[in-house]
Amino acid sequence: MTTSAPRTARARARAELTAEIKAVARRHVAASGAADLSLRAVARDLGMVSSAVYRYFPSRDDLLTALIVDAYNAVGEAAETAEAAVRRTDLLRRWLVAARAVRSWAQDNPQEYALIFGSPIPGYQAPQDTVDPATRIPLLLLTIIGEAVAPPDDLVLPRPVSRDLARLRDQVAPSMSEPRLARAVMAWTHLIGSISFELFGHLVGSIDDYSAWFDLQMKELGRGLGLTSTSR
Amino acid sequence: MTTSAPRTARARARAELTAEIKAVARRHVAASGAADLSLRAVARDLGMVSSAVYRYFPSRDDLLTALIVDAYNAVGEAAETAEAAVRRTDLLRRWLVAARAVRSWAQDNPQEYALIFGSPIPGYQAPQDTVDPATRIPLLLLTIIGEAVAPPDDLVLPRPVSRDLARLRDQVAPSMSEPRLARAVMAWTHLIGSISFELFGHLVGSIDDYSAWFDLQMKELGRGLGLTSTSR
DNA sequence: GCATGTCAAGAGCAGTGCTCTCGTTTGTTG
DNA sequence: CAACAAACGAGAGCACTGCTCTTGACATGC
Secondary structure (H helix, E strand, C coil), rough: CHHHHHHHHHHHHHHHHHHHHHHHHHCCCHHHHHHCCHHHHHHHHHHCHHHHCCCCCCCCCHHHHHHHHHHHHHHHHCCCCCHCCCCCCCCHCCCCCHHHHHHHHHCCCCHHHHHCCCCCCCCCCCHHHHHHHHHHHHHHHHHHHHCCCCCCCCCCHHHHHHHHHHHHHHCCCCCCCCCHHHHHHHHHHHHHHHHHHHCCCCCCCCCCHHHHHHHHHHHHHHHHHHCCCCCC | CCCCCCCCCHHHHHHHHHHHHHHHHHHHHHHCCCCCHHHHHHHHHHHCCCCHHCCCCCCCCHHHHHHHHHHHHHHHHHHHHHHHHHCCCHHHHHHHHHHHHHHHHHHCCCHHHHHHHCCCCCCCCCCCCHHHHHHHHHHHHHHHHHHHCCCCCCCCCCCHHHHHHHHHHHHCCCCHHHHHCCCCHHHEEEEEEEEHHHHHHCCCCCCCCHHHHHHHHHHHHHCCCCCCCCCC
């Protein structure tokens, strides 16, 4: 992320201040949401004047972009470390633990979650920097799913879907069958959909014990993916 | 919604102006998103002064709430009318058409979709007025699913999930089995999750023909719900 | 040791939500 | 019909925002 150790004292100070600004901004976002993020308020918290912040981030959106990249990496790392602690052969549990880690992170950082999986900020175009960190979780899920022995899948794919999935397969999971990849993308969609439903309050009053409900869903998805409790 | 015909000329003018403000605000939201909605800009468009708008909506958030209620009703009505045109016995198609209608509406009104299914506006608490219109689509889906003859479902529900679903069942679908209701809620979650993924750009570069991909998902969900092409 | 580039600070612009006051218009009531 | 109260539009004003520009101090590299 940072390019090793900065040489000069000035570069060092710059790197530190940049990180400090991001940290304060992250606190502000966590407290009151991305829409309310104010460069002036961040500057005030750091005891400097608003215009000085523009030396480090050319615009408010650039600050937000930095936060988005960090958020993607944070949730990606959370899922990766949690999943890494599970016995490799227990594919179902690896999937479940990864999914739970994403949900946990989202609950601990709801505003940052909204930043990356909520409505896009209007007039804000996600730069290329964000796409790489954004793929960490999907890639992790594909890794798990790819290790399963694939039972035959009766999912029939119409031509256009097959074409898209074939291309995607060649990019990220060369040995995976298309129906299986389809179910993987569906599981990924459902995972984020379910967390969003919970966080955005679309099931308040309907589901009280969302942890149990979430686990049930993830297990059912894992079952559909052919993930076994102890493969081999 | 409106309480019949207003009597006095003043009440009539008030109702009209209220509607006009909402219409202009809706245009602004459609053009540049909810976060950028400016009461002053709306007032300017209507040739009046900003403070005058406060006679009709006590705050910007109240204006947004009105738009949210309208959006829920709009998407609900879109789904209902589309679904109503399908032969009653073709349950799978009724589900598919309803799902497609939601997606179509979302594509035609992305900002309004983001308003109701995207990240909640920070510091904004959805008032009770919004919950009733918000249930229209889930209720429609439950109606369709409830008409299917239920094949036995091997989905095992742990106690807390079963408790939540039993209560929900008693409120909205008295004759439905709990596993079936579980799959219905999952389908509802997946439906919105998939539309959000498309609209918020989480699968750009991966899925090009999203119409085909969406249909495939919805059909697979319908299959899991036991919806047949021509029941009976 | 000096030119160069970086930095924080401050003023300023245009915009925002919201409040308050001021006359005016409208509807109701005695 | 007259009087009163409620509703109304207009305008000024407050505190805030993102962002730009200029100014003067400082550190860095030749």
